[in-house]
Amino acid sequence: MVSERGLQVLRAIVQDYVDTHEPVGSKAIVERHAFGVSAATIRNDMALLEDEELIVAPHTSSGRVPTDKGYRVFVDHLAQLRPLTPAQRAAIGSFLDGSGDLDDLLSRTVRALTRLTGQVAIVQYPSFSRANVTHVELVDLGSGRIIVIVVTDIGRVSQRIATVPPDLGDEGMSRVRARLASMLTGNSVQVGSQAIADLLASPAQPGSFDAAVRSIAAVVAEELEEFRQDRMVLAGSATLARREQDFRGSIYPLLEAIEEQVTLLRLMTEMVADDQGLAASIGRENEPFGLAEASVITGEYDATGSRARVGLLGPTRMDYPTNLAAVRAVAHYLSRLLEEDERAR
Numbered sequence: 001m002v003s004e005r006g007l008q009v010l011r012a013i014v015q016d017y018v019d020t021h022e023p024v025g026s027k028a029i030v031e032r033h034a035f036g037v038s039a040a041t042i043r044n045d046m047a048l049l050e051d052e053e054l055i056v057a058p059h060t061s062s063g064r065v066p067t068d069k070g071y072r073v074f075v076d077h078l079a080q081l082r083p084l085t086p087a088q089r090a091a092i093g094s095f096l097d098g099s100g101d102l103d104d105l106l107s108r109t110v111r112a113l114t115r116l117t118g119q120v121a122i123v124q125y126p127s128f129s130r131a132n133v134t135h136v137e138l139v140d141l142g143s144g145r146i147i148v149i150v151v152t153d154i155g156r157v158s159q160r161i162a163t164v165p166p167d168l169g170d171e172g173m174s175r176v177r178a179r180l181a182s183m184l185t186g187n188s189v190q191v192g193s194q195a196i197a198d199l200l201a202s203p204a205q206p207g208s209f210d211a212a213v214r215s216i217a218a219v220v221a222e223e224l225e226e227f228r229q230d231r232m233v234l235a236g237s238a239t240l241a242r243r244e245q246d247f248r249g250s251i252y253p254l255l256e257a258i259e260e261q262v263t264l265l266r267l268m269t270e271m272v273a274d275d276q277g278l279a280a281s282i283g284r285e286n287e288p289f290g291l292a293e294a295s296v297i298t299g300e301y302d303a304t305g306s307r308a309r310v311g312l313l314g315p316t317r318m319d320y321p322t323n324l325a326a327v328r329a330v331a332h333y334l335s336r337l338l339e340e341d342e343r344a345r
Helices: 004-020 026-032 039-051 068-078 086-096 102-117 169-184 189-201 208-228 238-242 252-260 262-270 283-289 320-344
Strands: 120-124 133-142 145-152 157-163 232-235 278-282 294-303 306-315
Touching: 004 026, 004 039, 004 068, 026 039, 068 278, 068 283, 068 320, 086 102, 086 320, 102 120, 102 232, 102 306, 102 320, 120 262, 133 169, 145 208, 157 208, 169 189, 169 208, 189 208, 232 262, 252 262, 252 306, 262 283, 262 294, 262 306, 278 283, 278 320, 283 294, 294 320, 306 320
Parallel strands: none
Antiparallel strands: 120 232, 120 306, 133 145, 145 157, 278 294, 294 306
């Protein structure tokens, strides 16, 4: 059983190791922290922490560094979130305000978060399967080419090129637009996808009108299917190369997870959040996902009723209190912007 002072010693070791990247000894703890006891007493506390596998000596006659278990205890019981400075909060606002659409907003979000923390930043798209299609527009480019625009009620906008028979004409285009709108507008992405699938499965009819409807419907079907798929945006992958010394082994599994995304999406989905919407998965806890040397921390944001996560990926040696505070602040700001956008619609 670790004493209260022993846990505070663990806090000191984690904080000093994150700051210095050097193993922490009892003398350094006495000099840097006001425990009011001797170095010998601190050494006894450190011995107990080592027995509990919360710290370890990386080599003989060295100081101690936290283990993955030690980081977990620190995050669960000892870490106090550090409030962001006014400058940091202003930076978040300047990055996120004035975004054009959801894609732009989420891209700005990860850039802001990686700049604040120096870690790889990740944000999940909210689930669009229950989003409603609010608008379908066709823009004629001439020569049988049109832009198909689909808009949802949570800010997702898509633009795709489709081809139609060149003899369709303005009246035919209006009829096609009305036909598609009747199947999609006001319906959820899921319902709209089914309506399009039923149309494409029905027997084809002769004439330019049916050919145009089917051509555009096939493009819309691809787009709605993408709406339903889990997606994420990332920024800051280069930080892994700059911090490669923080990883005991190769950073290749992390780079692979970033490129594939499926692993990270699954990990983020399975993480259990606390009452503030924050979650952390540390080191060996990520072994089933091939990320045993990394930590992932996340916060939840609300996209008009659909919950998704924004977070960070980095080495286990990270500044958890500051990074968790940054994730929480960005998640709250993102939720607020999406709520304001919804009210403005």
